[in-house]
Amino acid sequence: xxxxxxxxxxxxxxxxxxxxxxxxxxxxxxxxxxxxxxxxxxxxxxxxxxxxxxxxxxxxxxxxxxxxxxxxxxxxxxxxxxxxxxxxxxxxxxxxxxxxxxxxxxxxxxxxxxxxxxxxxxxxxxxxxxxxxxxxxxxxxxxxxxxxxxxxxxxxxxxxxxxxxxxxxxxxxxxxxxxxxxxxxxxxxxxxxxxxxxxxxxxxxxxxxxxxxxxxxxxxxxxxxxxxxxxxxxxxxxxxxxxxxxxxxxxxxxxxxxxxxxxxxxxxxxxxxxxxxxxxxxxxxxxxxxxxxxxxxxx
Amino acid sequence: xxxxxxxxxxxxxxxxxxxxxxxxxxxxxxxxxxxxxxxxxxxxxxxxxxxxxxxxxxxxxxxxxxxxxxxxxxxxxxxxxxxxxxxxxxxxxxxxxxxxxxxxxxxxxxxxxxxxxxxxxxxxxxxxxxxxxxxxxxxxxxxxxxxxxxxxxxxxxxxxxxxxxxxxxxxxxxxxxxxxxxxxxxxxxxxxxxxxxxxxxxxxxxxxxxxxxxxxxxxxxxxxxxxxxxxxxxxxxxxxxxxxxxxxxxxxxxxxxxxxxxxxxxxxxxxxxxxxxxxxxxx
Amino acid sequence: xxxxxxxxxxxxxxxxxxxxxxxxxxxxxxxxxxxxxxxxxxxxxxxxxxxxxxxxxxxxxxxxxxxxxxxxxxxxxxxxxxxxxxxxxxxxxxxxxxxxxxxxxxxxxxxxxxxxxxxxxxxxxxxxxxxxxxxxxxxxxxxxxxxxxxxxxxxxxxxxxxxxxxxxxxxxxxxxxxxxxxxxxxxxxxxxxxxxxxxxxxxxxxxxxxxxxxxxxxxxxxxxxxxxxxxxxxxxxxxxxxxxxxxxxxxxxxxxxxxxxxxxxxxxxxxxxxxxxxxxxxxxxxxxxxxxxxxxxxxxxxxxxxxxxxxxxxxxxxxxxxxxxxxxxxxxxxxxxxxxxxxxxxxxxxxxxxxxxxxxxxxxxxxxxxxxxxxxxxxxxxxxxxxxxxxxxxxxxxxxxxxxxxxxxxx
Numbered sequence: 007x008x009x010x011x012x013x014x015x016x017x018x019x020x021x022x023x024x025x026x027x028x029x030x031x032x033x034x035x036x037x038x039x040x041x042x043x044x045x046x047x048x049x050x051x052x053x054x055x056x057x058x059x060x061x062x063x064x065x066x067x068x069x070x071x072x073x074x075x076x077x078x079x080x081x082x083x084x085x086x087x088x089x090x091x092x093x094x095x096x097x098x099x100x101x102x103x104x105x106x107x108x109x110x111x112x113x114x115x116x117x118x119x120x121x122x123x124x125x126x127x128x129x130x131x132x133x134x135x136x137x138x139x140x141x142x143x144x145x146x147x148x149x150x151x152x153x154x155x156x157x158x159x160x161x162x163x164x165x166x167x168x169x170x171x172x173x174x175x176x177x178x179x180x181x182x183x184x185x186x187x188x189x190x191x192x193x194x195x196x197x198x199x200x201x202x203x204x205x206x207x208x209x210x211x212x213x214x215x216x217x218x219x220x221x222x223x224x225x226x227x228x229x230x231x232x233x234x235x236x237x238x239x240x241x242x243x244x245x246x247x248x249x250x251x252x253x254x255x256x257x258x259x260x261x262x263x264x265x266x267x268x269x270x271x272x273x274x275x276x277x278x279x280x281x282x283x284x285x286x287x288x289x290x291x292x293x294x295x296x297x298x299x300x301x302x303x304x305x
Numbered sequence: 306x307x308x309x310x311x312x313x314x315x316x317x318x319x320x321x322x323x324x325x326x327x328x329x330x331x332x333x334x335x336x337x338x339x340x341x342x343x344x345x346x347x348x349x350x351x352x353x354x355x356x357x358x359x360x361x362x363x364x365x366x367x368x369x370x371x372x373x374x375x376x377x378x379x380x381x382x383x384x385x386x387x388x389x390x391x392x393x394x395x396x397x398x399x400x401x402x403x404x405x406x407x408x409x410x411x412x413x414x415x416x417x418x419x420x421x422x423x424x425x426x427x428x429x430x431x432x433x434x435x436x437x438x439x440x441x442x443x444x445x446x447x448x449x450x451x452x453x454x455x456x457x458x459x460x461x462x463x464x465x466x467x468x469x470x471x472x473x474x475x476x477x478x479x480x481x482x483x484x485x486x487x488x489x490x491x492x493x494x495x496x497x498x499x500x501x502x503x504x505x506x507x508x509x510x511x512x513x514x515x516x517x518x519x520x521x522x523x524x525x526x527x528x529x530x531x532x533x534x535x536x537x538x539x540x541x542x543x544x545x546x547x548x549x550x551x552x553x554x555x556x557x558x559x560x561x562x563x564x565x566x567x568x569x570x571x572x573x574x575x576x577x578x579x580x581x582x583x584x585x586x587x588x
Numbered sequence: 589x590x591x592x593x594x595x596x597x598x599x600x601x602x603x604x605x606x607x608x609x610x611x612x613x614x615x616x617x618x619x620x621x622x623x624x625x626x627x628x629x630x631x632x633x634x635x636x637x638x639x640x641x642x643x644x645x646x647x648x649x650x651x652x653x654x655x656x657x658x659x660x661x662x663x664x665x666x667x668x669x670x671x672x673x674x675x676x677x678x679x680x681x682x683x684x685x686x687x688x689x690x691x692x693x694x695x696x697x698x699x700x701x702x703x704x705x706x707x708x709x710x711x712x713x714x715x716x717x718x719x720x721x722x723x724x725x726x727x728x729x730x731x732x733x734x735x736x737x738x739x740x741x742x743x744x745x746x747x748x749x750x751x752x753x754x755x756x757x758x759x760x761x762x763x764x765x766x767x768x769x770x771x772x773x774x775x776x777x778x779x780x781x782x783x784x785x786x787x788x789x790x791x792x793x794x795x796x797x798x799x800x801x802x803x804x805x806x807x808x809x810x811x812x813x814x815x816x817x818x819x820x821x822x823x824x825x826x827x828x829x830x831x832x833x834x835x836x837x838x839x840x841x842x843x844x845x846x847x848x849x850x851x852x853x854x855x856x857x858x859x860x861x862x863x864x865x866x867x868x869x870x871x872x873x874x875x876x877x878x879x880x881x882x883x884x885x886x887x888x889x890x891x892x893x894x895x896x897x898x899x900x901x902x903x904x905x906x907x908x909x910x911x912x913x914x915x916x917x918x919x920x921x922x923x924x925x926x927x928x929x930x931x932x933x934x935x936x937x938x939x940x941x942x943x944x945x946x947x948x949x950x951x952x953x954x955x956x957x958x959x960x961x962x963x964x965x966x967x968x969x970x971x972x973x974x975x976x977x978x979x980x981x982x983x984x985x986x987x988x989x990x991x992x993x994x995x996x997x998x999x
Contacts, residue, residue, distance in 0.1 A: 019491040020410035024418070027403035027462045034437065034459030035425050041436035053664045053688040071998040073970065073991065103327050106320060110328075116574060117331045120338070123570040125520035127538040128563050131545050132341050135555060139832045140844065143340050146357040162775055162835025164980055177337065209319070238429040241522045245542060251775055251834040252976035259431040266435035267527060268654075269965045270661060279432035290427040294420070439665070447662050530659045532620075532651060543652055550839040 039283070045276035052270045064277035075278065078256040081168055082237065082282070085257065089236035093176050094228045097183025098221075102213075104184070105191045115188070119181035126178065130245025133174035137161050137246075161247050164254035171246050171255060175239070183228050190224025191217070223300070230293045237286050258282040345369070345556035352552050368557035375548060376558050380533055381540035384450075388536060389518045392454045396461045396514060397507055403462070404469035405495045409481050419470060426463035430456075431523055438527045448531040456524055461517075465510055472506050473499060509576040516566050537562050613645045614902055616891075617659065618674035620650040625861070629922035636915065637906050644902065657681075663896075664690055671897035672906065677714035677724065677888040678961025680968055685892065686718040692893040693721030697904040706911060710955045711888050711928040724890035725907050728923040731886035732783060732856045732958075733876045733948060735863070735941075740768050740851040749875040753791050756878055760828045763851050771824065772850035774841040775834035775979070778972035779960050783854045785821050785975050786959050787877040787885055792816040795881050795954075802962040809993030818978060818985035825979040834980055842866075856886070857925040860941040869940055876948050884952030887961050888928075925949065970995040 046064055050057040068075045104115050121129065136143040137160035148157050160170040194217055202212045240259045243249065249256040249264060256264075258278055266275030336358075344352055345368055346361040355362075373379065403422070407415050430437070437456055438447075446452030476499065484494045500507075522538040529535055532543070541562045548554055614637075621627055627650070634646045649670070651659055663669030664685070675682040685691055694715075698704050703725060704712065711726035734756075736749075741759070744766040750756035760770035773781045790798050793813035800806040801814060808814045830850040833841065845853050846867050853859070854877065863869055877885060891910070893903045909915055916929040921938065925945035934942055960968045974991050977983035983991065 014490065016410050016485070016491060017412060020406040020412045023402040023406035023410070023491065023495065024412075026399040027466060028418070028422070030399070030455055030459045031422065031425060031462045034440070034456045035428070035430070035433075035462075038433035038436035038440055039428065041440070042433050045436060051688075052661050053685070053690065067998070071995075073973065073995065100327070100330075103323050106323065108320065108324050108327070114327055114331050116571070117334055120567070120570070121334070123516050123520075123566050124563050125522065125538050125541075125566065127520075127522040127542055128559055131541055131555070131559050132337055134545070135344075135552065135559075136337060136340065137835065138840075139835050140840070141353065141552065143336075143357050150356060159832030159835040162832050162980075164834075164977075164982060167835075177334070234427055234429070238431050240431045241538075244523075244526075245545075248776070250778070250976065251980055252982070253973050259429060262432055263434050263523075263527075264969075267438065267658065269969055271966060272435055272439075275435055279435070282429065282432050286427065286429055286432075290424070294423065294427070442662055442665055445666060445668070447666075530651075530655050530662055531649075532655060543655075546652070548839075549837055550843045 042276045042279045042283070045272050046280045048273050048276075050272045052272060057272075060273065064273040068274055068277050068281070072274070074253045074256050074261060077253055078258050078261040078278075079281075081254075081256060082239075082258045082285075084168065085172065085239055086233060086236045088172055089175065089179070089239075090229055090232045092172075093179045094183045094187075094225075094232055096176070096180045097185075097228070098187050100180065100184045101187030101191060102217075105188060115184075118184055121178040122181040122185075124178065126241035127245045129174055129178050130242045133171075133177075134161065134246050137170055162251050164251050167247055167251060168255045171243055174246065175242055178242070179232075179235070183232065186228050186231075187221070187224060190221050193224075194220040226293075226296070230289065233289050234286065237282060237289075258285075341556050341559055344552060345560045347553055349551065349553050365553060368553040369561065372544070372548075372554040372557040372561065375554065376540050376544040377532065377535070378537075378540065378558075378561060381535050381537045384529075384534055385519060385536040387450060388454055388457070389515060391450065392457045392461070392518050393511060393514045395454075396458045397465060397510060399458065400462050400465035400510075401469050401500065401503070401507065402495065404466045404473055405499055406491070407466070408470050408473035409476075409478065409494075409499075410491060419466075422463050422466050424463070425460070426467055430460050434523060434527045437524065441528055448529055448534045450534075453525055453528045453536075456528065457518060457521065460524075461514060465514070468510065469503065469506065472503055476502070508573075512569065512573045512576045515569060519566050612643065612899065612902065613647060614672070614899060614906060615670040616646065616648045616672040616674070616906075617656065617663075617670040618648060618650055619656045620652050625919075625922040629919040632919065633906075633910055633915065637909055640909060641902070641905070646906070660685070663894075664688070669894055669896050671899050671903045672891050672893055674727070674889060674891050675724075676961055677717075677726070677890045678957050679718065680964045681961060682714070682724060682890055682892065683718040684964070686723045690892075690895055691719075691723045692895050692897070692900050693719075693723065694725065694893060694904065694907075695722045697908070698722050698725075701904070701908045703908075703911065706913075706930060707928050708926070708930050710884070710886070710949075710952065713955065714888055714890065724892040725911060726888045726890050726928045727910060728889040729886060729926060729928055730856045730858060730889070730924050731876075731884050731926075731945065731948060731952070731955075732854060733874050733885070733945075734852050735855055735859060735872055735874045736852045737845070737848060737850075738871050738873055740766075740848060744768060744851070749873065750878055753878050753880060757823075760824070764828060769830035769850040770828040771852045771854065772830040772841040772845050773833050773854075774836045774838040775976065776837045778976065779958065780838045780841070781825075781833070781979055782959050782972060782975055783885075784824060785817065785971075786956075787854070787879055788820045788824075789814070789817045790879040790881055790883065790885070790956055791877075792820060795883060795956075798881075798956060802957075802959065804963075804967070804996045804999070807993055808996065809990045811989075814992070815985055815989045818988045821975070822978055822985055826981070829979075834976065857942075857945045860925065860939055860945065863941065864939055872941065874941060874944055874948070876952075881956075882951070882953040884948065884955045885958075886955050887957045964999070967996060967999060 045057070047059060047061060048057040049060045049063070100118055104111055139145055139157065139159045139162065144160065145157055148154055158166055161167050198216050199212055202216055207215070238259060239257055240263070243255060243257055243260050247255045249260050259282060262275045262278035262282065265278060266272050340357055343358065343361055346364050347355070348363070348365045351362060406412070407419050412418070441447055441452045441456065444452070480498065481494055484498065520538060522542070525536050525539055529539060535543070541558055544558045545555060618630065630648050630650070634648050637646050638644060660673055660675070675685065677683070707726060708729065711729040715722045715724055740763065744759070744762040746759045746762055750759050763770045771784070773784065775781055789801065793801060797806060797811065797813055801808060801811065830841070830844060842853070842862065844850060863872055891907055893900050897903060911929055913929060913931050916927045916932040920927060920932060920934055921942060925934065925942045926949045934946060959971050963971060971992065974983065974988045978985065978988045
């Protein structure tokens, strides 16, 4: 086979087309994932030449001796539950409302979607300033209303801080769910709705029996995407509290980063990463199976 | 046909109530933006003496100028621009190439490869910051444009391949086969047929990717240590750390960081929605 | 052995002076100082050394604190990096690099240039702490003390500066009675609140036990003075801090202090120019935190020569110029009240509070360092967490002491 004829083989051409994307993906996305697994069994501070194998010692440490790991674990859990429930519900509500033929519908949609395109770190900076206990928006509003005694150290009180951050997260993310639901609603057959109305069904019945079933795939997708993005929560927490006060808003992703890149204990940081990775896989793998099945059913 | 007409005639009280509540919530949604913008335009004295939503009496443009210089904005702006301008088109190109190959060329393991790529779209890269840092460091690429562009490409590929693949797959295989029989190579088919027909999808992905690249923070935080290489989000974070007590300038810095993405969004709104939804919902 | 290295060193230095034609580069990494005077002193050092050594190109790279830390880490893992790096001298920071073998032993240069005689005792104390030989050379020693607002003290009827810890507590009670919080701290940057814990530990434990606790040789859980320190700390954070404090940073707390919202701050000598720029210095005074041990609370910043540098002689020459009488006199006060060079003293035209600082330095019997300089990084992180939990009322003193002990035993 000459070089040219080899070049003409569809297989070669396919490989040539695939290589740049797959190469960079394998090297900079897949290899680090493997490396994080390797690192989690090693002891390394980033300075020494050698990484020393320590077996399960890093896992033992984070599970039994690390005072922050379980706080981070619990916070990640709370955060995930909240972000799977609240932004999608609000987003669904907004989408149902904005799916009606209303005046100024487009600008309203734009307003709700606007925060989605703002950098999370800028959202964090904005809200951090709004939460400023002395001069921030909430402090000022409460003072104007004569309710200064209600003022809370929004980001400094460990019982409140996580939820204060979550409010900012909701503000930023509702628009995302909304847009997905709006798209899902386009797939609802409007003649079905009209028919139901003619048959005398009220709004709630129409929603329950026509709209909701048609939205089912959208709901699954929104929930999975919300779960994944909540597990990734990093920027907004780094920017607002850095995990404080007293590590009370620490999350797994940020704690892995702190251990590796600030304390320079790569082994322990990677062990935290692996735990988070496993949690993510527990959501991703069933979802991928489900979507594969959907696809083959469709065919 | 009948129902909308009915709606038009008697004004539905439920719809009116709905509209009012949607508008009110939208106002609440806008408050942070208004508050930040107003504060950015106020002098320090006015911030402390006036109410949060009072319109600035004298506009303090100097906040922007001072923040621009203090925050080294010209440099961070430049870096963000270079990184985004290289990464976004390049990423789309290689993703489109891969998506075409997976959708139109029989390689024997197309499905497995697609799953392999899709897998990456779901993984949180936040867990890999440390090994990523080591990898880039071992290539001597810390504090360089390629050092951050390559990982950006890697983590952008999965989602784009996934969406473009579902688009390319819908194109009948006969079209490709006919062209092959006419002697065209896959490269030609990709360039002459598939790229042109997928322009709307590419445009949507381009806009989406622009915003996410422009806004990316965590990887840049780890891979760009030299402040002359910082992107806008890093510059803003550092600005907050250093000048947190000068509220007017801080808010001006926030506005300047957010503005480019906002403008792009307002201009290309339509593409955003189609870009987000084409893959996630219909695919 | 020493003599030969010395000989080699000076020979090389001579050689360098001779071969000035080939352009050589000396790279120095430091943190990005906020004060313009410090930045200009560094820039001046660059120019002066280039004038002194024609053909040598000095490049000083300044970064923010965290970026500087990470950048050094990056350099440690690769072949790039500076010839000289500035770092804090404590165990968890500069000490770690010394122990990892990344700092060149400077003993030959100490001898040939006579640095030991030139430098003040507290500033050079860290050069021998972490490894054989002498590592790094101090360029700055910073003390931390209590700054107070005279007007607010007068309002509370406090007539003199507290001399003992009890008097300080009485002053706090008097301030509270007058509706004035004693201290303001910013909680988001963990090291700010930590300062109070450090000085209280020195107060309740005394010199030996405090040092042993920080060296992790004494058990925090069973040592009564540690418990007492946490109990005292709680007394302060519960009732004598400007609140809320956990949600603000040190700069915001400084703004509030200038707005007369609290009477005192525990700050370093670098605070003097800040006061000078933002308020009337007449209204402020300072006194060392009355620990009763006579030691000064503070830390040193060093310049280290990297083992990866192949220009150790040139680097030493730069350090010699930097700490010389001439250079230090020319940039007096730029790096704090006190020069690391014994022979250099601030004159009568110094800022009022700088003069007070000189007295504080003169009277100090030794020094003790900040907790985040004394501990390894992971213990520091835990120390921050325990203090913050205690300060926000979620951890009782005994539980705090137990938490420290538990973490250290697993370290």
